[in-house]
Amino acid sequence: MRPVNAEVMSTASQTRLARIVxxxxxxxxLLQGGxxxxxxxxxxxxxxxxxxIRGWTCTVPGTAQVTAGSSTAVRGLADGVQAATLSLRxxxxxxxxxxxxxxxxxxxxxxxxxxxxxRLGGYEAxxxxxxxxxxxTILDSTKEVSFPLSLTPSGAGVRMEGELALDxxxxxxxxxxxxxxxxxxxxxxxxxxxxxxxx
Amino acid sequence: MTQKGSPTSLPDQxxxxxxxFQFLAASPLAALAYSAVPPSWLEPVAAEVPTHTPPPVPxxxxxxxVLSDYVRESRALQEIPTQxxxxxxxxxxxxxxxxxxxxxxxxxxxxxxxxxxENSLAQHWDYLHMGVDDFETRVANREGFQRLMLRPRxxxxxxxxxxxxxxxxxGQRFDAPLFLCxxxxxxxxxxxxxAGAGRAARRxxxxxxxxxxxxxSYDEIAEARGEPHWFQIYTTPDWNRNQxxxxxxASAGCPTLVWTIDLLGGSNxxxxxxxxxxxxxxxxxxxxxxNHQQGYQRPMNRGLEGTSGERxxxxxxxxxxxxxASDMNLVLKGIVxxxxxxxxxxxxxxxxxxxxxxxxxxxxxxxxIDALPEVVAAVRGRVPVxxxxxxxxxxxxxxxxxxxxxxxxxxxxxxxxLGAFGExxxxxVIDLIMAEFRMVMRQTRTNSIDxxxxxxxxEAKNPIMMRHNQWGFGL
Numbered sequence: 001m002r003p004v005n006a007e008v009m010s011t012a013s014q015t016r017l018a019r020i021v022x023x024x025x026x027x028x029x030l031l032q033g034g035x036x037x038x039x040x041x042x043x044x045x046x047x048x049x050x051x052x053i054r055g056w057t058c059t060v061p062g063t064a065q066v067t068a069g070s071s072t073a074v075r076g077l078a079d080g081v082q083a084a085t086l087s088l089r090x091x092x093x094x095x096x097x098x099x100x101x102x103x104x105x106x107x108x109x110x111x112x113x114x115x116x117x118x119r120l121g122g123y124e125a126x127x128x129x130x131x132x133x134x135x136x137t138i139l140d141s142t143k144e145v146s147f148p149l150s151l152t153p154s155g156a157g158v159r160m161e162g163e164l165a166l167d168x169x170x171x172x173x174x175x176x177x178x179x180x181x182x183x184x185x186x187x188x189x190x191x192x193x194x195x196x197x198x199x
Numbered sequence: 200m201t202q203k204g205s206p207t208s209l210p211d212q213x214x215x216x217x218x219x220f221q222f223l224a225a226s227p228l229a230a231l232a233y234s235a236v237p238p239s240w241l242e243p244v245a246a247e248v249p250t251h252t253p254p255p256v257p258x259x260x261x262x263x264x265v266l267s268d269y270v271r272e273s274r275a276l277q278e279i280p281t282q283x284x285x286x287x288x289x290x291x292x293x294x295x296x297x298x299x300x301x302x303x304x305x306x307x308x309x310x311x312x313x314x315x316x317e318n319s320l321a322q323h324w325d326y327l328h329m330g331v332d333d334f335e336t337r338v339a340n341r342e343g344f345q346r347l348m349l350r351p352r353x354x355x356x357x358x359x360x361x362x363x364x365x366x367x368x369x370g371q372r373f374d375a376p377l378f379l380c381x382x383x384x385x386x387x388x389x390x391x392x393x394a395g396a397g398r399a400a401r402r403x404x405x406x407x408x409x410x411x412x413x414x415x416s417y418d419e420i421a422e423a424r425g426e427p428h429w430f431q432i433y434t435t436p437d438w439n440r441n442q443x444x445x446x447x448x449a450s451a452g453c454p455t456l457v458w459t460i461d462l463l464g465g466s467n468x469x470x471x472x473x474x475x476x477x478x479x480x481x482x483x484x485x486x487x488x489x490n491h492q493q494g495y496q497r498p499m500n501r502g503l504e505g506t507s508g509e510r511x512x513x514x515x516x517x518x519x520x521x522x523x524a525s526d527m528n529l530v531l532k533g534i535v536x537x538x539x540x541x542x543x544x545x546x547x548x549x550x551x552x553x554x555x556x557x558x559x560x561x562x563x564x565x566x567x568i569d570a571l572p573e574v575v576a577a578v579r580g581r582v583p584v585x586x587x588x589x590x591x592x593x594x595x596x597x598x599x600x601x602x603x604x605x606x607x608x609x610x611x612x613x614x615x616x617l618g619a620f621g622e623x624x625x626x627x628v629i630d631l632i633m634a635e636f637r638m639v640m641r642q643t644r645t646n647s648i649d650x651x652x653x654x655x656x657x658e659a660k661n662p663i664m665m666r667h668n669q670w671g672f673g674l
Contacts, residue, residue, distance in 0.1 A: 048621055050318040055389035057621050096390040165300065186318075188300070190620075 038067040038083070043160070043195030045088055051185045058095040058104060062088030064160065068199035074125045075151040076158035077199050084120035086193065103176040103185075107168075113139045123149070132162070138171035157198040165190045302620045302627035308591055308612040309673055311628060315388060315618035316672075323387045325474035327614055330558035330674075331467050336566075337558030337674050340589025343566025347598045348659045352644040363647045364637065365404075368583050368606050369455055369528045369549060374404025375633055376600060376648055379625075380557075380587045380610035381431035381457065384497075386414030388618030396617055397424035399625035403633070406606065408457055411444075416498035417451045427452040431532065433459055434517075439508030442524055444499065449525040457552060458521055461533025461560045463513055468559070518546040530585070533560070535570040537577035544581050550605075551578055553586040557610050568599060572653075575603030589674075593635025597643070600651045 041064045048057045064086050071080030090110040095101040108116075117137045121144070123130040129151035136145045147164040167187045168175060175185040298317055299310045316324055330337035366376045379400050386392035392414040393407075400407040407428040409420055421427050430448045434441050445456065511517060522529050531543045532552035540551050553574050555564040567588040575584050586599050587608030599607045609632065616624030645651045 050619075052318075053320045054323065054387060055318055055391075055618055055621055057389070057391055057395070096386075100390070190301075 038065045039198055040065050041157070041195050041197040043086060043088075043193050046192045047093075047189055048192075049186060049189040051183055053183050056096070056100065056185075058093050058101070060088050060090075060093045062086060062092075062193070064195060064197055066197045066199065072123070072125055074123070074130045075128065076153040077151065079199070081120065081123070086118040087115050089115055103178060107173055107176050107185075109139060118145070128152075129160075136166075136171075138168070139173060141171040143171065154196055157196040159194065159196050161192075161194045163190065163192040299619075302616070302623045305627055305631065308615060308628050308631055311612070311615035311619040311624055312672060314620070315615045318618055319388060322474045325470050326384075326387070327382075327611060329468055329470035330562075331560065332469060332562030334558065334674070335562050336555055336560075336564040337589070339564065339566040340555070340558055340568070341566075341591070341674055343568040344589055344592075344595045344598055346659045347568065347602075347656045349594065349597070349639070349643065350655050350657050351642050352655075355644045359644075359646045361646060362637075362640070364633070364640070366606055366648055368406070368585075369530075371406070371454065373406050373606075375629070376596060376604075376606050376636075377629060377632065378406035378408060378585070378606050378608045379613050380554075380608040381408040381410035381413075381459075382610050382614050383410045383412040384414050385614065385617060388614055389621050391617065391621045393420045394423035395622035396613060396625050397421075397428065399613075399622040399629065400428075401425055403626060403629045405629055408608070411459075411499055412497050413499060414497070417448050417453065419498075421451060427454055429453065429455040429457055429530075431457040431459055433462070434513070434521075436510040437507050438511055438520070439506055440503050441521075442508070443503045443505060445521070445524045445527070447503075448499075449527050453527060455528040455530060455549070456521065456525065457530040457532050458518075459532045459556075460513070461535075461554060461556045464561075466556075466560045467562070515542055515546045518543070518548060522547045534574060535565070535567065537573040540574040540577040540584075544578055548582060550583040550585060553584060553588075553604070554608075555588050557588050568595075568602065571599065571602045571604060590632075593632050593637070593639050596632060596636045597639045597651060598656050600648060601653050601656045603653070 043062045043064045045060045045062050046057060047060070048055065050056070064084065066084045067082040068077055069079040069082055071082055073080050090105065090108045090113065093101055093104055093108075095104060115137075119135050119137075120132060121134040123132045126148065129149045131146065132149050133144060133146040135142050145164060145166070147162055150159075150161040152159045152161070166189060168189055169187045175187050177184050298314050299305050302311075305311060315327075319327075364376060365372060365374050379396055385396060389395060391398075393409055394415045397407050397420045401424045407420070407424065409415075409417060409428055409430050411431055411433045413420070415423075417430060430453045432441070432444065448456070511520065518529065518531065528549035529547065530550040530552050531548045533554050533556065534540050534543055534551050535553060535555060543551055551574060553567045553571050555561065555567055555570075558564070567586050571584070571586055578584055583605040584603060585606045585608060586604040587610055590596060590599065590607055590609050591612060596607045609628070612632070613625050613628050616626075616628035618624070620627070640646070640651070643651075643655050645655065
């Protein structure tokens, strides 16, 4: 048996090996092409609520990981969405006052639970976008939520906007209470988000 | 026979009282007057209701439950202890209704008032809500608008060619004839403060006037709004200090200075005073937000220290002094008579602002909508005329424009919106009023602001039907 040695390999053998390797690479590339890669986009979140003193709003940048394709078409996404995850880092919250931010991080137990995450479970196309369902994880609590999502073609991408209201206590978040209870944050909060995804 | 002068067999006071409560407890008519029953009577009346053992339920299906468990559970009535629902609370609930949880759910501006009331510290609410003395001027402002009735036209002579609500005022164009009045310390109601209101106003093409005692600085608001807005000033006796402030806002790009002259003599703010000395007022809590440390000043008063200047009296000459202090336009806010409107124009005012400070300056003032016609007549079109105080509806905007105003201001309503839902609330307040206003324009067959004239309004001959309740909501 002839040893497979580069030094002794014939030119014909070299050509055959090159063809095999090329075919393998092409096949791999084709296989990967069947599963679209997730695209990441920056999403701006606004969280509003009220207290026994006044209304408040904090903002936080987050991300959307969207994998397009092989699903029901929705406005701006002809191939639909395979998977989507919205997430934000709790410590990135920006509030009008530093003291307010500290109370928020404390309530969110930011050292222990660093992220808030929404995972898309399913959707139905609607006129302006989609009616979505999925799971929202805050602290160590995961619950199913549903909300309408607005999708608007914008340049090379699609502007995604949504909002939902929730009671933070249902996720185990204790609304901040300061000044011996004279100022109490109310449990109902309103989350709005907006950003451009590029499928 | 009872003899005259003989002792009468009267029950003792306790027995008599109990019989009275028994009567109330047994009377279905008395139940209708539940809301009028004093709270202290509720418990004794309830005690006189006979304990009634219901007869046994007849066998319907031989021992099986008559109702399924599910139905029985869902039909179970909660016992409501009477003392937890005193009449005044029930009445308040009926009057104010349930609170909207989103700006989109609001049907008029008063929906936001209730939410702000719920969301605010009592002292903050009182500050915004108050009218001086007996609220007479606040009430007059609403009654003034309500006395005016519309005289619509039903069919146009030709098809309209367009529909335009935009205005030009002092060289600036806005999409709507509305403007946001200067209101103090908006961060007391929402952390977004004047900057949030500014973003909403810009999105709706509405002019914004910043209060001298705002929570945000001029620069912060202008940055949020994306364009310069107007600034309202309360002058101090020290002219140099005024000059420094005027120079600051002028260099920041402010095109128009609004001088408030309706508070120069002070005001009797009883509700505010009661609120600040009342039980439960925690000054540490206040200081934690207001930063009332030594030397604390609101943003627009910071950095104005320097050499004191002369202290000129507040006379008509002061108008020229203010005019000469910068290149900004000067508006006089608080004019409510023809005489002073004439003087204001003579002394160089670039616009007249008809205002009684939303009923927060002097009691027993006549309403601004009542004052408007004579001011407009005196001005004779030489300068624009603005108006505020009591504007709550699109019809109010229409009536003010019909009587000659060039722009119409809202104060409390947009603060209600801000306090309730931040800038989204402000936006919705503007949307509601403008939607009402556009509908009135369509109903009167007017297609531009110029077409809205006094021919479309008349003074009512019928009694005023005020929204009224004892808490002063709905003014």
